[in-house]
Structure formats: structure tokens, C-alpha cells
Amino acid sequence: MSETAVNHDLTAIENRAPNVGRQFFDRVQASPNREAYRFPKGDAWESVTWKETGDEVTRLAAGLVALGLEPEQRVGIASSTRYEWILADLAIMSAGGATTTVYPSTMAEDVAYILADSECRVVFAEDDEQVAKLTAHKSELPHLDRVVTFDGTPDGDWVIGLADLEKLGEELLAQSPGVVEERIEATSPDALATLIYTSGTTGRPKGVRLRHSSWTYEGTAIKAQGILDENDLQYLWLPMAHSFGKVLLSTQLACGFATAVDGRVEKIIENLAVVRPTFMGAAPRIFEKAHGRIITMQQTEGGIKEKLFNQAFAVGTKVRQLKLEGKPVPFLLAKQHALFDKLVFAKIRERFGGRVRFFISGAAALNQEVAEWFHVAGILILEGYGLTETSAGSFVNHPDEYRFGTVGQVFPGSEVRIAEDGEVLIKGPGVMDGYHNLPEQTADTLQDGWLHTGDIGEVDADGFLRITDRKKDLFKTSGGKYIAPSSVESQFKAVCPYASQFLVHGNDRNFCVALITLDPDAMAEWATHNGMTGASYKEIVSSQKVQDMVQGYVDQLNARLNRWETVKKWILLDHDLSVESGELTPSMKVKRKVVEGNYKDQIDALYR
Incomplete structure (x- = not known):
């Protein structure tokens, strides 16, 4: 078996916050007046500071305590990606509860299965459509005491609004000002923070049990790599029910950058031009679509524009190759490249806001040629890798150290092995406790602390992992x-x-x-x-x-x-x-x- 790890200063990781609530309020204290989030309000974007976010999370967390939420009890969120999703998630974990994520597109029967299996006490439901799924299966949800809706219609009883929950929180805080702080203090690093149900390409979804220490590790491990800091601006559209979206939240708490949130996929290109982020996480399909769109637009234009476009990429590819080989770029070629950069590449970069330092690609394999094509245009896509079972991130390429076709090096504090049959095995603080109510499947997947990923891969001499396929798909x-x-x-x-x-x-x-x-x-x-x-x-x-x-x-x-x-x-x-x-x-x-x-x-x- 081969084994590798990357050496980093692990002090920050070892001394990280004991739970997500503490990590969040440490950030509020460190950056009270800096921008935390911005989100669409009508045709404009509204911005809130860390202090304002902290105050709102405190009220909502106290509201959950007022509803009778006990430590580690589950609270569902059935909603698209939006600012309120993040508030609900932070409030749940600050109250000592555990977030159970539900995709808004999930069918009512599967929603009922997830909420029943997780024994959710409260559910945040985005709108009347999500509320209707719960109402239709109410008899199957004996543990569900209350539904809190963002945009739906409260009934004054089983379904209440977000403002109603805040009011309950304010009333409790008036009597017990330290109630949320007490819950945070009582939450151990090993306490359940999240139950994410894998959407599963086969069979019923499985609930992945992730601890508070796993999420605080993820954010701190990325911070320790020096990839992002509080001067960055994230554009977040990924579904928060997916671990890729969740890990970007814990990264934000550790690094302190601001995040613009809007889950509407059809608005991505339009929003990028307005928000002008410095980085964004996305699935490969977004890059494939953007690549295909730009290519077909040029083919349609034809004539001199298409010739110019093709010539720009021919020159850009030559320059990129010389730089990768550490060779000097001849004067005339450099001049040509500068001209094409102005005429062609700058316009491509402008489509993404013009300020992107890099994109992070995850959730599926990114085609190497697509990544290299963007790189020629001056857009760096860093591929990462992980599973829901590893709290999302386990590997990532760096802006100053990357290899296309690989998913980068293992996170500091984690280890990777390649089994004799080629399967990738991972051990580290991000690895799950197990599958909820599924001891046999947990035992199959977790052996001696090593998570069997089901992916086939190879690690090169410098620790870069290349995934070749899913074991079951070969x-x-x-x-x-x-x-x-x-x-x-x-x-x-x-x-x-x-x-x-x-x-x-x-x-x-x-x-x-x-x-x-x-x-x-x-x-x-x-x-x-x-x-x-x-x-x-x-x-x-x-x-x-x-x-x-x-x-x-x-x-x-x-x-x-x-x-x-x-x-x-x-x-x-x-x-x-x-x-x-x-x-x-x-x-x-x-x-x-x-x-x-x-x-x-x-x-x-x-x-x-």
C-alpha cells in the first residue's frame, strides 16, 4: 500500500474552536463590522455585518430552545440556497441541535423518509410548496413539533414564520440572556452537528453523521493552507443540502471573507457580473456549460472573429506550455499574447466578473482539457475532492501549486492510502462517525478508522491524487x-x-x-x-x-x-x-x- 501526507503547521488545527457555534461567534467578535453576507432583495443586493448576523442567529437559536429543542436533536432545512438557510443552520448548531438537510427538489415521500429517519423535531421550510410536502405526510412524522417557514403561510399553530421564531427567542433572551452561550459551552467537539442524507445513485438515501469537530476542522484546514483570507469575496449558489456548499460555510467562518448568496442557477452569469467575486465553488457542469457556450458562440460568429479567437487560443497555449516548462517566452510571442489577452481573454474573464482569482471545482470529475482551456484564458480552476462522508473536502489544488487532472494534495491533518485494488482510503478529523441507524453499512465503509471511498485513484510522488473512476462503475x-x-x-x-x-x-x-x-x-x-x-x-x-x-x-x-x-x-x-x-x-x-x-x-x- 502507498501512503502520503502533506506537512503543514498543524497548531491552528489542533487549537481550533470546539464547535461550530463557538467558531461562528469567534468570527463575529473578530470582525464585528466587516461584511458577512449579501443577498438579493428585489432588484438590489442587501448587505449585513458579522455583528448583525450574530444578533439574528442568537434570536433564532434562542427561539429553537424556546420550542423545546434539546442537544443533538435534529432540525431539518428544506429550502434552496439563500441567506435564511445559513441563519437557520448556524442557529440550529448554536442551540446545540443538529441540522438535517433536504433538497427543495426532493419528492414528498423521500422528504418524509428523511425527516422520520432523522426524527426531526423542527423543520425550516422555504415556502408553501415545501410546507405542503410536510402537511401531506404529517401522520408519518410523529416527532415533528413545529414548522418554521421563510416565505410560506403560517397557520399560527403547527406552521410559524421566521419572525415568530425570532419573537420567541427575544422573549426567552429577556428572561435568560445567556441561554445561547450556555448551549454553545455545553456542545462537545464530538457532538452531532449535521445529518446529511446522501442523494445516493442507488437505493434509499443514507444519513451521514458529521461531528462539530469535523466542520471546524474543514474550515481551519483550508485557512491553514493560506488559500483564502478576509479580503476575498465568495459567490455562493451551490445547494446547501450538499456537503460542498456546507464546507464553504465553515471555510468562511475560519477565514472571515464575505459571501454573496443566491441559489438561483439561472442567475449565476448575471450575478457574477454584479457581485464580481474573487472565488466561487461550482460543479464541473457549470464550467462545461460555460466552455460550450463560448465555443459555440464563436463558431456561430464565424469569419474574422472566429479566426481571431482560435489564433488567441493557439498563442495562449504556446505561452502556457513554455511557462509550465520553465522556459522564457520569446519577445514577439509575448507581445502577441498581450494583444490577444486584451482582445479575447479579458472578455472571457469579464463574463465571470473580472476579479476571480480562482474557481474551486468539486462534486464530480472535471475534464482536464476544459480546465486547461480556461487556464489559457487566464482563469484558474482548482479541482478538489471529498465525499459527504469526509465533510466534503479532503484534497484540493493550491493557486500556487496545482496539477490539472489531479484533485490536489490531502488536507493537513488527514492521511490517504491506496489499497491493493486501487481504492482510495482516507483517515482524518473530517471523516464521519457513521451512517445513521445503519451499523452494517457503517462497518463496511469504515474499517480501522479508514474510510473506503469507493473511488479508484493513484497518488504521485508529490502527493497529488488522481481519481480514475468509481470502483462500482468500472x-x-x-x-x-x-x-x-x-x-x-x-x-x-x-x-x-x-x-x-x-x-x-x-x-x-x-x-x-x-x-x-x-x-x-x-x-x-x-x-x-x-x-x-x-x-x-x-x-x-x-x-x-x-x-x-x-x-x-x-x-x-x-x-x-x-x-x-x-x-x-x-x-x-x-x-x-x-x-x-x-x-x-x-x-x-x-x-x-x-x-x-x-x-x-x-x-x-x-x-x-
């Missing part, structure tokens, strides 16, 4: 050749700017086939330039022109693959995969087994 052809489907799938997204999903199949078969979906937004744009304006997605993708175009991209993909990996046949689906259809998890991962089951007949037909 398959063998009837010819005995092993194939890592995610590698092939990722490469298709790099060559085809219209791609949304590309799923490779071939287990025990004599060749590989693929199911393909295209991005509906990109195809609507394509249709306006190809005489199909107003046509439905189904009509567009079934046209001969699109079928021929996709075949061209499949041919490009096959030219770079080993013979046994090449895709011999494929189907273009007449709809994109979605969370609503049950084919994607709420965090946008493909449920491979569900998709294979749904299209079994079509896949079998490709082999006849």
Missing part, C-alpha cells in the same frame, strides 16, 4: 478489457460543446455503446442559426443535421481512445436527464443503474 468487456467509463464520458464533453450527458455501456459485451443527451439551452441556440427556430428539443435532436453533427463528435472522441474503448453505436435521447425523472440525483450525478434500466431495450437493440 466494467470489463467480453474480450477481457477493463474500461473506466467516466474517463471516456469526460473526454466526449471536452470535444462536444453541445453535450449534456454521455453514458458508456459495454459490461460483458464485445463493444461499447453510448446514450447521449445534448444541452437544451445550447441546442435552442443552435436551432436559431440552423433554420429550426421554435422547434422542440425532440424535433431538433432527431433531425438528420444534428445526428450527423453528433456522429462527427463521436468520431473525434474515438480517434483519441484505445480500440477497445471506442463507441461503436449510440442513441441520442429525445430529452435530457433530470432530477424530476429520477435519473439524476439532486446534486446532478447520473443514477447509472436507473438510466440503464430505463433504456435497457434501446441498449440491447444496439447489440442486435
